[in-house]
Amino acid sequence: MLYELANFEEYFGPLRLFRYLSFRCAGGLMTALIIGFIVGPWLIERLRRFKVEQAFRDQKEVGKLAELHNGKKATPTMGGWMIFTAVMGASLLWARWNLLVGVSLLVYTGLTLIGFADDYLKVTKRNSKGLPGRKKLVGQLLLTLAAVGLLYWYPDTRQNLLELWVPFVVNPVWMSMPLWFVIAFFFMVMAGSSNALNLTDGLDGLAIGCTITATLTFGIFAYCAGNAVISNYLFLSHVPGSGELAVICTTVVGAGLAFLWFNAPKADVYMGDTGSLALGGLIGTIAFLVHQPFTLVIVGGVFVMEAVSVLMQVFFFKRTGRRIFRMAPLHHHFELGGWSETKVVIRFWILSLAFALAGLATLKIR
Secondary structure, eight states, X not given: OGGGGGGGTTTSGGGGGGGOHHHHXXXXXXXXXXXXXXXXXXXXXXXXXXXXXXXXXXXXXXXXXXXXXXXXXXXXXXTHHHHHHHHHHHHHHHSOOOHHHHHHHHHHHHHHHHHHHHHHHHHHHTSSOOSOHHXXXXXXXXXXXXXXXXXXXXXXXXXXXXXXXXXXXXXXXXXXXXXXXXXXXXXXXXXXXXXXXXXXXXXXTHHHHHHHHXXXXXXXXXXXXXXXXXXXXXXXXXXXXXXXXXXXXHHHHHXXXXXXXXXXXXXXXXXXXXXXXXXXXXXXXHHHHTTOTTHHHHHTHHHHHHHHHHHHHHHHHHHHSXXXXXXXXXXXXXXXXXXXXXXXXXXXXXXXXXXXXXXXXTTTOO
């Protein structure tokens, strides 16, 4: 929206700044940060008033972990609405509208609603199960069909949609994937990222801190992919219009920093599935759109570790009746091993930063 102000630069020269992507990225970040700081206290107060509190598993289910988290029971959840408001408000102001932006925000909105339904059931039913996993997957599949359908229908995005790129390779490894494979692949990337981040959201500040580093990294990828000169120099896929996804990424960073202010230990609010499912799906969608779905495994290393720990735990327990970890996801394993919650969070943040830097290194290794 604000991009259109550049058309009036003849009346006021500085308005030309709105043409520059870097300026709008910075503006989006600051706007989302300010919106988050304004909305945060208002939202938290109302969540407390209506007793929208996080549902925790009891001691019979999780043993010692219930004791460690006993003081968190009155903490409100659904703080993801704060992030959603900041990201959507800032993105609509600062991003130049195109189909890639529209698809990203469509997926983000849809997953926010799915996450809200999950949180609502947890709060009203007073249990930690929420929306059945099968229904979540159906919702994610419908969003996949809508996103891929829009991208395939529009001629300017169809060819890029069908190309498959992998890190360290100069050219696409598959120039024209069949549509059924694109749908399956998009679903795997988006839903996998969504559910992995959801599993990471278990300690104060953990998920949002890792989200900030991952999203900032994909903001850089989006900026490079959208610039013909930079993408050609780095032997990246040039995706016209993808630079605007960098604006969305920086709004997530701004909103994430604002949320972290209230989510830092001891948290005043949790994002809930309203936030974690949506943010993970948004990251996965942007990674797919800028042809970096495999790099997501590197950049989102913490999310991968958490998801894999759950899969390993379940598989090994069903086969042998024994557990590999004290508890899954992985952060609970270290927590039950004697690490303080703050130590687990900070160390996972360090790992997240290291994974992000490793992901960025792939830009020059071709």
